[in-house]
Amino acid sequence: MEQGKFTGAGLETIILGGGCFWCTEAVFVQVRGITDVESGYSNGHVNKPTYEQVCTGTTGHNEVVKLVYDPAQISLRAILEIFFVIHDPTTLNRQGNDSGTQYRSGIYYSTPEQKQMAEDIVRELNDQKLFGKPVVTEVLPVANYSAAEEYHQDFFEKNPNQGYCMAVAGPKVAKFRKTFSEYAKA
Structure with missing residues (x-):
């Protein structure tokens, strides 16, 4: 499947890095209109x-999620708004205790429209000083993406009682469900 292109039945893809992919995946599998979420590595x-290898910080890769979504059900703007609420876009190379x-x-785009939307939202957030610090989210074309190992896929769903899932992923899912209830799957 080619990234960012229509992937049958009007579906599109976008790749997002917001810290540990377990947490990001745990939220986006809950979002109505997102038909597939895959944890992976990109832009290394x-x-x-x-x-x-990725954990060493020497490959240049980012832990990401590849989202396949139906723009008739959810807009890219809404996906990016959720993304900016569920992680801290103002910390360089860090999310909570995870650093590197x-x-x-x-935000790793494949189309000029995705690039424009991502750049517009980053500019708006910085203009509004919403976070009190500048947004440092990189907006780049997707490069060198590959899926993570199978044991990382659906990690939160398979391991809800694992310590990291309970302490970090669970609260992110709860925040999403509270803040964006209109986008939550039933």
């Missing part, structure tokens, strides 16, 4: 890196 210089370039905030 090693082909098909392993999780262990693999945890950077990023």
Whole structure:
């Protein structure tokens, strides 16, 4: 499947990095109009890196989620608004206790329309000084994407009682459901 292109039945894709992919995936599987979420690695210089390689911070990859969505059900703007609420876009190479370039905030686009929307929202957030600090989210074309290992897929769903899931992913899901209830799947 080619990123950012219609993928049958009017579906599109976007890739987002918002810290640990377990947390980001846990939220976006709950969003109405998103038909598939895949944890992966993007925008590094090693082909098909392993999780262990990415964790060293030397591959240049970011932990990301690839979202396939139906723009007839949810707009890219709404997806990006959710994205900016569920992570801290003002910390460079860090989300909470997770630090390193693999945890950077990023939007990886495949179309000029995705690029424009991402740049517009980042500019709006900075103009509004909504976070009190500048948004450092990188907006770049998707490059060198690969899916993460199978054991990372649906991690929160498969491991809801794991410590990290309970302490970090669970609260992000709850925040999404409270803030964006109109977009939550039943």
